[in-house]
Amino acid sequence: MTPETLVFDDKDALVATAASRFVDLVTHAQADHGVASIVLTGGSNGIAILRHLASDSGDIDWSRVELFWGDDRFVPADDPERNYGQAREALLDKVPVDPARVHPMAASDGDFGDDIESAAAAYAEALAHIGAGQVPHFDLHLLGMGGEGHINSLFPHTAATAESEKTVVAVEDSPKPPPRRITLTLPVVNRSKAVWFLVAGEDKAEAVAAAHTGAHAADWPCAGAHGTDETVWFLDRGAASRLT
Numbered sequence: 001m002t003p004e005t006l007v008f009d010d011k012d013a014l015v016a017t018a019a020s021r022f023v024d025l026v027t028h029a030q031a032d033h034g035v036a037s038i039v040l041t042g043g044s045n046g047i048a049i050l051r052h053l054a055s056d057s058g059d060i061d062w063s064r065v066e067l068f069w070g071d072d073r074f075v076p077a078d079d080p081e082r083n084y085g086q087a088r089e090a091l092l093d094k095v096p097v098d099p100a101r102v103h104p105m106a107a108s109d110g111d112f113g114d115d116i117e118s119a120a121a122a123y124a125e126a127l128a129h130i131g132a133g134q135v136p137h138f139d140l141h142l143l144g145m146g147g148e149g150h151i152n153s154l155f156p157h158t159a160a161t162a163e164s165e166k167t168v169v170a171v172e173d174s175p176k177p178p179p180r181r182i183t184l185t186l187p188v189v190n191r192s193k194a195v196w197f198l199v200a201g202e203d204k205a206e207a208v209a210a211a212h213t214g215a216h217a218a219d220w221p222c223a224g225a226h227g228t229d230e231t232v233w234f235l236d237r238g239a240a241s242r243l244t
């Protein structure tokens with residue numbers, strides 16, 4: 001399926017449009033099947049969307065949103081590096097989500113202590129349980145992207161990116177600090193109905209161009225991510241600057 005590529009003058013316009021489409025997608029999903037299942041991302045754009053939604057989330061019924069994370073840093077719960085903590089501050093502490101429907105990845109001082117493998121396995125079990133024995137087909141997976149094309153904590157030429165069976169894996173050597181993370185794998189990302197990339201900055205332009213010209217996921221992990229129904233790239237002019 002051909003991706004939809006939208007180019008905006010700046011980050012603010014990118015975030016505002018993505019937030020507006022987020023409201024549309026979630027309200028349609030709720031009308032269609034009751035509960036909308038969304039995978040959130042860290043990164044400045046992913047968090048900016050949440051902040052935008054805190055002030056305007058239209059007709060979203062937050063009690064019927066099932067929230068997951070594409071990755072999180074395996075650090076103590078109160079570490080400002082936690083994607084979950086940033087999401088709470090930006091949005092989740094400001095809207096009436098159902099706590100039973102919010103599924104953070106374990107912190108390194110949580111139920112599994114410093115055992116990242118057990119923490120990753122537990123998240124995989126939680127996904128399978130919620131999906132009645134299989135991983136849910138998320139309505140939407142938001143993705144930030146690094147300049148080398150990483151998405152979630154899937155970096156070029158790594159076992160995590162190449163993983164084709166497991167749904168959740170531990171990463172112990174992320175080239176982007178902090179080194180220890182838990183991440184969804186590409187097979188899980190690609191079960192999502194919609195995959196949206198939120199990418200700004202000229203430093204991302206090479207990865208954006210690679211993904212748009214058939215690069216391999218091993219080299220450019222972003223190139224391996226696509227939704228079953230739609231894939232949308234929300235770009236600013238810098239990130240789009242290498243597109244022909």
Ligand SMILES: O=C(O)[C@H](O)[C@@H](O)[C@H](O)[C@H](O)COP(=O)(O)O
Binds near residue numbers: 143144145150151200
């Ligand atoms: O876990 C992480 O290290 C971040 O979530 C990271 O993957 C982020 O999403 C990208 O670096 C994009 O960041 P920006 O949206 O700030 O460009």
